[in-house]
Amino acid sequence: xxxxxxxxxLVGYGRGVVSEDAAxxxxxxxxxxxxxxxxxxxxxxxxxxxxxxxSIEGSSPAIVCLPETAAEVAEIVRICRRHGRPFLARGSGxxxxxxxxxxxxxxxxxxAKMDRVVEVDTANRVAWVEPGVLNLDxxxxxxxxxxxxxxxxxxxxVCSIGGNIANNSGGPHCLxxxxxxxxxxxxxxxxxxxxxxxxxxxEAEPAGLDLRGLFVGSEGTMGIATKAAVRLTPNAPSxxxxxxxxxxxxxxxxxxxxxxxxxxxxxxxxxxxxxxIEIVEAFAHAGYPTGAAAVLLVELDGLPGGVEAxxxxxxxxxxxxxxxxxxxxxxxxxxxxxxxxxxxxxxxxARIKPDYYLHDTVVPRSKLTEVLEKVYRIADxxxxxxxxxxxxxxxxxxxxxxxxxxxxxxxxxxxxxxRDIVAASIEAGGVLSGEHGIGLEKRDxxxxxxxxxxMYTQDVVRETFDPDGLANPLKIIPTGSRCSDSFHQxxxxxxxx
Amino acid sequence: MSTVSTFPLxxxxxxxxxxxxxACGMCLPHCPTYRVTGEESASPRGRIALMRDVAERGEADxxxxxxxxxxxxxxxxxxxxxxxxxxxxxxxxxxxxxxxQTRYQPRLRxxxxxxxxxxxxxxxxxxxxxxxxxxxxxxxxxxxxxVRPFRQLGAMTASLPRVPVRQAPLIASGDDVWLxxxxxxxxxxxxxxxxxxxxxxxxxxxxxxxPAGAAxxxxxxxxxxxxxxxxxxxxxxxxxxxxxxxxxxxxAGCGATMKEYGHLLGTEEAxxxxxxxxxxxxxxxxxxxxxxxxxVTSVDASGPDAGSPVVGRGAQRLQIAVQDPCHxxxxxxxxxxxxxxxxxxxxxxxxxxxxxxxxxxxAYSQQHPEVAxxxxxxxxxxxxxxxxxxxxxANPGCTLHLRAVGLDVCHPLEIVAEHLPAxxx
Numbered sequence: 001x002x003x004x005x006x007x008x009x010l011v012g013y014g015r016g017v018v019s020e021d022a023a024x025x026x027x028x029x030x031x032x033x034x035x036x037x038x039x040x041x042x043x044x045x046x047x048x049x050x051x052x053x054x055s056i057e058g059s060s061p062a063i064v065c066l067p068e069t070a071a072e073v074a075e076i077v078r079i080c081r082r083h084g085r086p087f088l089a090r091g092s093g094x095x096x097x098x099x100x101x102x103x104x105x106x107x108x109x110x111x112a113k114m115d116r117v118v119e120v121d122t123a124n125r126v127a128w129v130e131p132g133v134l135n136l137d138x139x140x141x142x143x144x145x146x147x148x149x150x151x152x153x154x155x156x157x158v159c160s161i162g163g164n165i166a167n168n169s170g171g172p173h174c175l176x177x178x179x180x181x182x183x184x185x186x187x188x189x190x191x192x193x194x195x196x197x198x199x200x201x202x203e204a205e206p207a208g209l210d211l212r213g214l215f216v217g218s219e220g221t222m223g224i225a226t227k228a229a230v231r232l233t234p235n236a237p238s239x240x241x242x243x244x245x246x247x248x249x250x251x252x253x254x255x256x257x258x259x260x261x262x263x264x265x266x267x268x269x270x271x272x273x274x275x276x277i278e279i280v281e282a283f284a285h286a287g288y289p290t291g292a293a294a295v296l297l298v299e300l301d302g303l304p305g306g307v308e309a310x311x312x313x314x315x316x317x318x319x320x321x322x323x324x325x326x327x328x329x330x331x332x333x334x335x336x337x338x339x340x341x342x343x344x345x346x347x348x349x350a351r352i353k354p355d356y357y358l359h360d361t362v363v364p365r366s367k368l369t370e371v372l373e374k375v376y377r378i379a380d381x382x383x384x385x386x387x388x389x390x391x392x393x394x395x396x397x398x399x400x401x402x403x404x405x406x407x408x409x410x411x412x413x414x415x416x417x418x419r420d421i422v423a424a425s426i427e428a429g430g431v432l433s434g435e436h437g438i439g440l441e442k443r444d445x446x447x448x449x450x451x452x453x454x455m456y457t458q459d460v461v462r463e464t465f466d467p468d469g470l471a472n473p474l475k476i477i478p479t480g481s482r483c484s485d486s487f488h489q490x491x492x493x494x495x496x497x
Numbered sequence: 498m499s500t501v502s503t504f505p506l507x508x509x510x511x512x513x514x515x516x517x518x519x520a521c522g523m524c525l526p527h528c529p530t531y532r533v534t535g536e537e538s539a540s541p542r543g544r545i546a547l548m549r550d551v552a553e554r555g556e557a558d559x560x561x562x563x564x565x566x567x568x569x570x571x572x573x574x575x576x577x578x579x580x581x582x583x584x585x586x587x588x589x590x591x592x593x594x595x596x597x598q599t600r601y602q603p604r605l606r607x608x609x610x611x612x613x614x615x616x617x618x619x620x621x622x623x624x625x626x627x628x629x630x631x632x633x634x635x636x637x638x639x640x641x642x643x644v645r646p647f648r649q650l651g652a653m654t655a656s657l658p659r660v661p662v663r664q665a666p667l668i669a670s671g672d673d674v675w676l677x678x679x680x681x682x683x684x685x686x687x688x689x690x691x692x693x694x695x696x697x698x699x700x701x702x703x704x705x706x707x708p709a710g711a712a713x714x715x716x717x718x719x720x721x722x723x724x725x726x727x728x729x730x731x732x733x734x735x736x737x738x739x740x741x742x743x744x745x746x747x748x749a750g751c752g753a754t755m756k757e758y759g760h761l762l763g764t765e766e767a768x769x770x771x772x773x774x775x776x777x778x779x780x781x782x783x784x785x786x787x788x789x790x791x792x793v794t795s796v797d798a799s800g801p802d803a804g805s806p807v808v809g810r811g812a813q814r815l816q817i818a819v820q821d822p823c824h825x826x827x828x829x830x831x832x833x834x835x836x837x838x839x840x841x842x843x844x845x846x847x848x849x850x851x852x853x854x855x856x857x858x859x860a861y862s863q864q865h866p867e868v869a870x871x872x873x874x875x876x877x878x879x880x881x882x883x884x885x886x887x888x889x890x891a892n893p894g895c896t897l898h899l900r901a902v903g904l905d906v907c908h909p910l911e912i913v914a915e916h917l918p919a920x921x922x
Binding site for chain 2: 043044045046048049050052054066092093094110112113115132134136137140155157158283344345346347348349350351354355356404405406
């Protein structure tokens with residue numbers, strides 16, 4: 001079989017996890033084949049292909065299922081339950097925290113074939129879509145009707161709505177419009193019991209507890225979404241995109257806070273450091289100033305008058321912070337080119353090193369400069385290259401550690417540096433993750449932010465949905481948090497919890 | 498888990514190249530086979546992971562061959578790849594390893610590919626085919642196709658276009674540029690060459706034509722893993738097109754391969770030859786002002802004079818949807834010149850699918866008819882969304898594949914040639 005090409009992380013066995021057993025696998029496969037036919041796969045090649053997502057973790061599943069309908073998903077879950085086998089949903093497999101890495105020989109339920117936009121209701125500004133619909137495809141389908149789907153992760157051309165729901169994904173434009181949960185009205189989900197139910201509702205005030213809100217961001221630990229009612233956001237009548245360059249990173253980050261303090265909420269406010277600018281320019285040829293220490297990409301949208309006034313304010317603030325140039329994109333083509341650079345930054349890192357480890361933490365905006373400096377120091381200390389491209393407006397850092405896994409011992413250094421970056425962010429009053437989720441990557445860091453009691457409570461909620469622990473087990477909450485494991489680190493003063 | 502019989506396979510792709518993919522997945526939506534299947538094994542990211550695995554282990558199995566064979570080689574993933582991974586070369590190396598070390602290309606298919614380099618045989622076969630089609634003999638073949646052993650033959654013949662029986666020869670008019678005529682295209686679609694030649698001549702240039710020996714560029718062989726055949730054909734093509742004159746190509750697939758002769762043969766001569774190769778639109782785009790104004794710009798669609806041409810200013814310009822052949826857009830990156838030429842005469846309408854493949858893929862649509870048809874459905878939907886009734890495509894494979902579902906598809910320069918003012922000659 002294909003061993004995960006990067007370091008295989010084998011995580012301890014916990015509840016709900018069955019050890020590998022050929023006879024059990026064969027019986028499970030036979031039952032799945034009755035429902036899915038050849039769309040239940042157990043060949044080594046394909047199990048290898050579904051062993052990874054966009055993160056650096058990996059572990060092979062027992063069986064890969066490729067359902068085409070919600071009814072098939074429900075059947076798969078019921079079969080898994082009967083066999084006591086864990087299962088996990090997978091969208092496009094671009095997640096960066098290992099949320100879709102199949103730990104403990106589970107059944108992978110890949111929803112990519114479920115990619116229909118079922119119904120668009122412009123009067124109520126809602127569309128029902130299947131989980132495999134790609135984020136950008138959805139917005140493109142809605143554009144002629146005057147709408148779009150607001151959350152826009154950098155991977156939006158490939159990431160799926162199902163994955164966005166699992167991770168409560170963000171994106172550059174979530175600064176003004178809110179993250180995924182603000183754009184999901186209702187969900188059809190298959191619960192770990194195998195029952196199908198609707199959470200939330202398209203009406204203004206659905207009755208009962210907001211279980212929809214609980215489900216969004218639960219990384220597949222509470223069931224599998226088979227259909228979502230997404231909210232439609234009207235296309236902005238006017239959009240302006242500005243590129244500001246600075247000779248000094250701290251001036252750039254000070255400008256970020258100043259723009260927001262001036263009363264503006266740009267639809268996006270992104271920052272890139274010098275290395276990021278160079279890498280991105282080599283791919284996108286968008287005219288990014290490769291000599292600058294940092295650039296800010298600022299987007300304003302709304303009614304034309306307001307947007308133009310906003311452009312003037314940004315220009316004024318930037319000048320106070322010694323901006324080099326203020327470039328206002330002349331047309332949609334130039335805007336698209338600037339964004340193309342920003343949205344492909346991570347993959348483009350391969351131009352300097354073949355592997356990267358992308359982090360995701362949040363710090364208060366006022367601490368950006370301080371934490372960035374720490375990130376550079378940490379990377380230096382471990383002999384790694386740090387590249388920074390991030391959502392500056394909401395303090396969501398994305399330090400990328402570029403490395404070559406063929407260098408001996410580099411895995412340990414990368415992980416240690418990652419841990420230090422997380423610790424530095426939390427120390428500055430930040431949190432573990434802005435938008436990529438906890439998954440496997442940050443599971444064992446949960447104790448840095450949450451008390452044993454907090455984690456116990458989270459686990460109880462999860463158990464209410466999934467008493468047998470079969471839905472994407474061993475993710476998010478560290479094993480043992482139900483027992484008396486002690487976590488020596490506690491929430492620091494002033495943390496954003 | 499399951500027991501599968503494996504065989505040794507030496508895959509000579511260096512580890513640096515294999516490691517260049519960081520598995521970010523940005524390629525997935527730009528891969529036609531991933532788009533229609535939603536399966537990792539049908540994606541560039543998945544195929545590279547499989548190549549890496551086989552390269553490390555030195556063995557493969559039937560599933561690996563199937564996954565590699567399912568790639569259309571459109572190279573749309575290369576355009577999308579932020580890391581600049583050379584997927585096309587990796588796939589060509591893989592296919593070459595399969596063809597040289599396994600029975601990946603059965604003997605019959607190898608012979609068929611070889612025939613492309615034999616213009617007399619190809620011409621004779623094509624006339625025979627055209628005649629059979631007219632005499633209704635192909636009905637017999639398709640009936641035969643209902644019997645299991647001939648099923649593939651039946652499916653192939655059913656998707657063949659109507660082939661001409663007799664074609665007038667092209668006549669050279671000078672030596673400013675070469676017009677490369679190719680194999681199947683010359684046998685089946687010589688009228689396209691004639692139109693292209695007329696447009697080149699309209700700029701005032703004289704066109705030289707290769708002798709029959711320069712029959713085939715070897716593109717299909719390269720995609721099938723028969724790179725040594727491609728090299729052999731490349732030497733013949735190079736010998737047949739001597740001198741310094743630019744070599745103009747009106748088939749995107751051929752142009753893409755001929756531009757790679759330097760890489761393929763590794764000689765200085767081949768590199769110099771490859772530098773002379775241009776897609777015909779690249780050459781024309783620099784001379785677009787030398788082309789005469791179009792005489793007829795649209796056809797009156799309504800009113801008492803419906804159907805009669807509207808001449809001169811004020812006439813509504815004809816709307817042309819441009820379908821970019823992958824080997825023009827993703828490999829040669831020469832799709833913009835097509836627009837530069839067309840927009841002198843027409844309104845160019847863009848498709849909204851980011852240049853996703855149409856499913857033709859040289860011989861792919863014959864070998865994988867179901868996937869090719871599913872990929873084509875997406876393209877047809879994108880074309881329908883434009884509302885344009887005429888589609889321009891600068892590659893014969895795409896043209897035939899799209900015509901097979903009733904679309905009005907022509908080479909861009911055929912449409913231009915129709916709208917050139919009649920020459921005094």
